[in-house]
Amino acid sequence: MILWRFLAAVSFAVVYGDLNDNFDDFILRYGRPYIRGSPEYAYRMSVFNESLFRHRQRNSLAVNTWDAKFGVNKFSDMTQQEFAEQFLTNAIQDKDKYVYHSMTFNDSTLLYGTATCGMSLDWRKQNIVAAVRNQEKCGSCWAFSVVETVESAYSKKSGTNPQPLSPQQLISCEPKPADGCKGGDISLAMSWLVKTKTVVVAENVYPFNGGSGDTKPCITDIPQVGLRLLDFGKKNFQETEKSILEIICDYGPVSVAVDAISWQDYVGGIIQHHCPGGSLDHAVQIVGFDLSGPVPYYIVRNTWGKDWGLDGYVHIKYGDNMCGIAKEVVWVRDVEYVNEAENRGSSKHV
Known part of the structure; x- marks a missing residue:
C-alpha cells in the first residue's frame, strides 16, 4: 500500500x-x-x-456549470475512513421504540400551513439563522442541528434575533440510545426534549467543550432560562418532496439527516449526483431553497466551520432525494421561552 x-x-x-x-x-x-x-x-x-x-x-462527472466542485480543503489530508469516523455517525437501530412523544410519527398531526414563499426563500435574510458553528472532533451534528432548528423557530415566532442554544447540553445529558460525541438522532433528541420538558439554555451558559471528541458529564445545576420545545413534526418525504418546501416556508428552517460521505471534498456548487443517500450518517439544517435557476436546490447549513464549503453551507439539488435529504425531516411546531429563575415555572408562550 x-x-x-x-x-x-x-x-x-x-x-x-x-x-x-x-x-x-x-x-x-x-x-x-x-x-x-x-x-x-x-x-x-x-x-x-x-x-x-x-x-x-x-x-x-460534472454535467453542467452549476454542478458541485470538489477540491482541496481542510479535510484533504484525511483518508475517507478517518473523515467518516471523526465527522459522521452511525444510525441508531430500531429507534422507533425510543420515541417518547406519541405525536412524532402520527401522520394525522403533520399539518402544514398555507404560506406561499414563491420560487426562493433564504431564512438567513430574515435574520432567524445564527452563525455557522463547528462540531470539531465531536460526532455531535445531531445536537447542533436540533438546537439550531429550535432557536430559529423561536426567533421566527418572537421576531427576535436568534440566540445560540447549547448543543453541549444535549450531547452530555440526553440518555441512551444517544451517545454524545459518538452520535445521536435528531428526532429522538426532539422527542426527549418534549417528554422531559427540558429547558435548553444558551450556549454561553453551557458552552460547547466536546471539540476533542470526548463526551463530558452532564451538568444540571444551571439557571433554567432558555427555550422549551413543546411540539414537533417528523416525516419521510421521499415521495412528496415538495412538502419540505411548504414546511420550510411555514415553520422556518428544518433539521434533516443526510448521507454526507462525499461532502469531504466539497468546495462549492450544487451537489447533483454521486450522493445516493443510502446511509444517513450526518445531520444538518435546511435554511432555504432556490427553484428559480436551471438546477433547483436546498440551502443547507453545516457544522464543520465557516472554512468549509460555501462559508459553511452546501447546496443540494432539490427533487431527487439527493443525499437522502428527504428521508428524515424534523421541524419545530411549537416552542416557548422559559425563565424559571424569575417566574418559578411560568413561561412566555409565543
Missing part, C-alpha cells in the same frame, strides 16, 4: 506539477505540524495525493 501511494504520488507530480510544493502550501494554509522528510509527512502527502485524484475524478 505504501509503495502504491509513493508511485501514485510520483506519477501525479510528473503530470500535474510538484506534489511536495502543493502539499507544503496545504500545510502552511491549515497549520499542520508535518515536517518534511518525516514518516508522517510522507504518509499524509500520499493521502493528500489520493484526495487530489478523487477530486479530479468527481469533477470529471
